[in-house]
Amino acid sequence: MESLIFGIVLVVSVGYFFYRVNYLYSLLKFGQAENRFYSPLKRLNNAIKNGLLQMCHFKINDKDINYAGIMHALIFFGFVVLLFGEIELIIKGFIPSFSFSFLGFLYPVYLFLEDLFAFLVIIAIVMSLVRRFVWHPKKLNYHFSAYLILIFITVLMLTLFYMAALEMAKTGKVNPYEPFAGLVYKLLNIQSYSEVAYHIAFWVHMIVLLAFLDFIPNSKHLHILASIPNNYFANLGPSMALRDLNFEDENTESFGVKNVNELTWKQLLDGYACTECGRCAQVCPAANTGKVLVPREIILGIKENLFHNAKNLIAKQELTPLVTNDLPKENPHGYFEYGFAIPDKALWQCTTCGACQNVCPVSNEHIRDMVDLKRYAVLTQGEFPEKLVPIFNNIETNSNPWGINADYRLDWAKDLDVKTIDELKDAEVLYFVGCASSFDDRSKKIAQSFVRVLQKANVKFAVLGKKEKCCGDNARRLGNEYLFYNLAQENIETFKAYNIKKIVTTCPHGYYTLKNEYSKLGGEFEVLHHSQFISQLIKEGRIKLSNNIHQTATFHDSCYLGRHSNIYEEPRQIATQAGFNLTEMKNSHCNSFCCGAGGGMMWLEEEGERMNKVRTAQAISTNAQNIITACPFCMIMLDDGVKDIARDDIGVLDIAQVVEKSMA
Structure with missing residues (x-):
């Protein structure tokens, strides 16, 4: 019995x-x-x-x-x-x-x-x-x-x-x-x-x-x-691989994701796999500076929304959307918890730094979920933060978020004898300057230093000049896929028209976008970040560093150069060869803390504690005399961070400036 x-x-x-x-x-x-x-x-x-x-x-x-x-x-x-x-x-x-x-x-x-x-x-x-x-x-x-x-x-x-x-x-x-x-x-x-x-x-x-x-x-x-x-079933491609949108299909009524059944089966499986360990929240710069965004809750919100809508999915009835305008209640014991609806505010606080994905033990992909939801908000609803209206307009009309006319795109190169691709069609490499180094005064210094390095190394290079357009990174991370698509198509057409084979960038955002995302649109090119290219020139003997800079420094890993592109050692080796004594921050390499500019956050009003202040404080805690980076956006944010605390004694340098100072 x-x-x-x-x-x-x-x-x-x-x-x-x-x-x-x-x-x-x-x-x-x-x-x-x-x-x-x-x-x-x-x-x-x-x-x-x-x-x-x-x-x-x-x-x-x-x-x-x-x-x-x-x-x-x-x-x-x-x-x-x-x-x-x-x-x-x-x-x-x-x-x-x-x-x-x-x-x-x-x-x-x-x-x-x-x-x-x-x-x-x-x-x-x-x-x-x-x-x-x-x-x-x-x-x-x-x-x-x-x-x-x-x-x-x-x-x-x-x-x-x-x-x-x-x-x-x-x-x-x-x-x-x-x-x-x-x-x-x-x-x-x-x-x-x-x-x-x-x-x-x-x-x-x-x-x-x-x-x-x-x-x-x-x-x-x-x-x-x-x-x-x-x-x-983990993503084996680029770290921020996104679904393609077909803008040629006239029958498409909406773009992006509104309801849970518009996500892929893998995005739904992410919710099942989530261990709720909170590691993504622990490393998220937004979650740890008083923001509503908690990466774990994005994944769990999708799972809970799936369960909440299960009966309606089976009965083919109207679904409760994934995103709500309501804010979550504060959790006295920890981070915010969302339930079955994701607050729209959280979507506009992500820097796409990739820290959450890097540390996730089950290979969840938080970034593409948020981009999918932002795509719907921007492309279908036309609802996004007011601060982005002029940014999108600037990119659309002037092909850069600063809104400066293309006639001024080459002003940074005055008196540097920089050739455009029209003047030097057999260039060894195309230098894709990027918007920040073309229009931001501090970032212009990066382009100027890099050009002088290339000239001293006798590199036969050219730039696009007025024909260069924004790579589209900001537009894409902010959900404006149509704007990105048009920019990418125009840049690719220009590259192909001049038979460009090799491109070097001083911006990790441009590097990632050109290398990983243009290929899906037919743009197959060899793309190098300037830290990689400089490292090659040093190995070839075309650049010799004098090792005469006897100062201390700490290197800030840009999210798009480090976690998203796995480039960590080249800039450090260059700085060391130049004579800097490097001291690592607590958060370095793949555990680096974001400066706060990525994902289009550069253009939005940041609530809570500012991320660049947190990162600057981490850098200063090393007692280094200089902060070295390899990204114009990081340089802007860290320079602001240093100025905010009146530490004019601390230098903020790009790796190109380091090389120029040390060249024999």
């Missing part, structure tokens, strides 16, 4: 689990098609490395993230090892005398591993409790479900030890292959085997195990099922 009852409970529980999983899978089918099935070997490598081997927890060097990574890895590997023991127990529910002892010498080895990993899981639970009740990090969600899971896991481990200890009571001896269960046997001073006690422990264990199983697809622990597939 007991076996029959156990069988019924098992079938009902497992049946419900698969019913719920199938339901969740059916919701993914409402998402738009997306090809994430190419390059299966690369994808398998991602799934193994970040999922099975748990390397996803060690992407950056951070005390809390690495601590949590060890904790989660212990639980994950513990459950992998304990899975075989659970199978053995389930079979025992039908055949009490069953065991895997027929495996011979392997069985004692497994008993030892099971005992060891059960103990390590207990250690991980203690680590989790210390973290939640002692450290109390802001990034965590302190919901009851998290504590319920910890209770479930603890009960499972303790009942395993207790059942093993009862088995030892049959012989009156400690099994040497189960030292921790043996410790329980001794501590409880179990004198004899109790059939009743064993059955109670067995049923408690199984009820908790099956409750845990059914809780997984109904809680944040859905990531247990979705995280490895999500790592398999």
Whole structure:
């Protein structure tokens, strides 16, 4: 009778689990098609490395993230090892005398591993409790479900030890292959085997195990099922890969995303995979300077909106949109929480720095979700911050956000004898100056220094002059895809008309856009950032640095040069060769803190604490005499940051200026 009852409970529980999983899978089918099935070997490598081997927890060097990574890895590997023991127990529910002892010498080895990993899981639970009740990090969600899971896991481990200890009571001896269960046997001073006690422990264990199983697809622990597939289907292309919009289709009534079923199935899967660990919030410059934006809540907002609209999706009825004008209520314990509607204000606070995506353990793609939503706001609704009206108009009429006429685009080059492509059609390389270095007085110095470096290195280069247009980066990140599309097409036509093969930029935003996004529109060119090009010139012996600058400096990693383009060492090597003694900021390399200018934020009014002030303070804390960067937008923001605190003794330099100063 007991076996029959156990069988019924098992079938009902497992049946419900698969019913719920199938339901969740059916919701993914409402998402738009997306090809994430190419390059299966690369994808398998991602799934193994970040999922099975748990390397996803060690992407950056951070005390809390690495601590949590060890904790989660212990639980994950513990459950992998304990899975075989659970199978053995389930079979025992039908055949009490069953065991895997027929495996011979392997069985004692497994008993030892099971005992060891059960103990390590207990250690991980203690680590989790210390973290939640002692450290109390802001990034965590302190919901009851998290504590319920910890209770479930603890009960499972303790009942395993207790059942093993009862088995030892049959012989009156400690099994040497189960030292921790043996410790329980001794501590409880179990004198004899109790059939009743064993059955109670067995049923408690199984009820908790099956409750845990059914809780997984109904809680944040859905990531247990979705995280490895999500790592398999990770983006293998450029870090901010976006969906193409077809502006030639006259039947298209709207662009961008309004409702959850307009997202792709992979964007919906991101919500399932989210562990709610809060790492994206921890590293987000907006979330940590008093903004409404919390990257985690963008992903969770999509998931909650999917669940909220599930019945209407199935019934093909009107849906609740993803975005709301309402602001979320403040969370006294941590960051804002959105629910099933994302506040539109949050979308216009993202700098697209990529810190969230870089640290995410399950390969979620926060940026494209926000860009998709902004595309709908800009292209379909025509609703966006008022500050952007003149910016879009400037780009549309004068091909630059400053709104300065193209006739003045080459003013920075007066008296430098810079040739345009019309004057030097066989140029070795085209220098794509960019809007900032063409029109902003501080950034002009970058272009001037770089040109003098090229001239001293006898590089045969040319510029487009009046024919150069904005690369479209700001327009695209702000959701104005149509404006980006037109700018890109015009630039590509110009490049092709002059048979341009090689382009160098002094702006990481232009570098990323020309290199990664123009190719989809037919613009295939070799694109280099000026730090890469200068590094090549040094290696070729065309530039010699005198190593005569004996000063200290700290290097600020531009988001678009570092995280988005993986260029970290070239500018540092150049600065070191020039004679600078570099000191790293706490947030450096892939963990760099954004200056606040990216994603079009340069043109918007920033609420809360200013990001550039935070980053400037981090730089000043190194006691360096200079802040070196390799991005005109970063230079503007950091220079403002230094001036705001009246630290005129600190220099803010671009890597091109560093090279010019040091050239022999």
